Amino acid sequence: MHLVLFLIFAAFCLAGAINLLLQSHPINSALSLIVVMSSLAVLYLLLGAEFLAAAQIIVYAGAVMVLFTFVVMLLNVGEEEKTHGSRVAKVIGFPAVAVILGVVATIVLETQKHLAGVSLSDGVTTTQDLSRVLFHELLLPFELTSVLILIAILGAVALARKEGHS
Amino acid sequence: MNFDVVPSSWYLILSALLFSLGVIGFLIKRSLITVFMSIELMLNAVNLSFVTFAHDWHAVKGQIFVFFVMMVAAAEAAVGLAIIISIFRARATLNVDQIDLMKL
Numbered sequence: 001m002h003l004v005l006f007l008i009f010a011a012f013c014l015a016g017a018i019n020l021l022l023q024s025h026p027i028n029s030a031l032s033l034i035v036v037m038s039s040l041a042v043l044y045l046l047l048g049a050e051f052l053a054a055a056q057i058i059v060y061a062g063a064v065m066v067l068f069t070f071v072v073m074l075l076n077v078g079e080e081e082k083t084h085g086s087r088v089a090k091v092i093g094f095p096a097v098a099v100i101l102g103v104v105a106t107i108v109l110e111t112q113k114h115l116a117g118v119s120l121s122d123g124v125t126t127t128q129d130l131s132r133v134l135f136h137e138l139l140l141p142f143e144l145t146s147v148l149i150l151i152a153i154l155g156a157v158a159l160a161r162k163e164g165h166s
Numbered sequence: 167m168n169f170d171v172v173p174s175s176w177y178l179i180l181s182a183l184l185f186s187l188g189v190i191g192f193l194i195k196r197s198l199i200t201v202f203m204s205i206e207l208m209l210n211a212v213n214l215s216f217v218t219f220a221h222d223w224h225a226v227k228g229q230i231f232v233f234f235v236m237m238v239a240a241a242e243a244a245v246g247l248a249i250i251i252s253i254f255r256a257r258a259t260l261n262v263d264q265i266d267l268m269k270l
Contacts, residue, residue: 020200052229115178138227149241
């Protein structure tokens with residue numbers, strides 16, 4: 001059952017990511033990114049991370065992607081122009097991607113025997129477990145992120161404001 | 167074959183594949199907004215490997231790391247899209263080939 005669910009949603013993830021690259025209109029890319037993020041939420045659930053699955057849907061598939069589609073519609077972005085692309089990307093970029101993927105895949109396959117399997121009967125990490133660690137040991141970083149988000153809001157407002165309106 | 171157990175390495179390979187697709191998107195896409203989406207895709211791929219390792223080692227802190235990455239990504243998306251809006255106001259284009267100067 002777990003294998004079937006994993007294969008279905010891993011296929012959705014990869015199909016969404018490939019579709020993101022193939023589409024030429026940004027709104028289609030944004031919609032395929034929503035597919036990727038929602039399937040990742042299901043994979044988080046399979047890994048027993050129930051809080052993160054909910055946060056993934058709410059924060060990523062919800063808030064962040066609404067922001068993206070909103071900007072695409074606000075700027076009325078059209079089809080992407082096809083240009084030759086950068087030469088540096090062709091010479092260094094694509095070999096580097098191949099090397100990174102090759103190295104990571106080799107390392108993972110080599111160390112496979114040290115890794116356990118994932119099954120549905122492993123139980124879930126409840127929100128209670130998560131918050132116990134978050135609010136006991138990591139309270140200061142958690143509070144600091146509120147400052148970060150405040151600065152981000154101020155920065156976004158300052159950057160997106162029209163010139164001349166003070 | 168046991169249908170109830172999936173090796174952790176499969177999740178890690180999926181994460182590596184998604185990351186590579188994100189890098190390729192970053193390199194081949196010509197629209198600034200799609201380049202930004204590719205960056206989000208890479209962040210998500212890394213989050214998946216964090217959750218996999220957290221599950222593998224029964225470490226709750228790995229999941230908390232993902233939680234912090236999500237918060238930073240949300241803040242980064244808000245600022246990044248504001249920058250995209252102000253670039254579009256100044257240049258009237260989102261093609262990365264035409265946005266090659268640091269000054270507006």
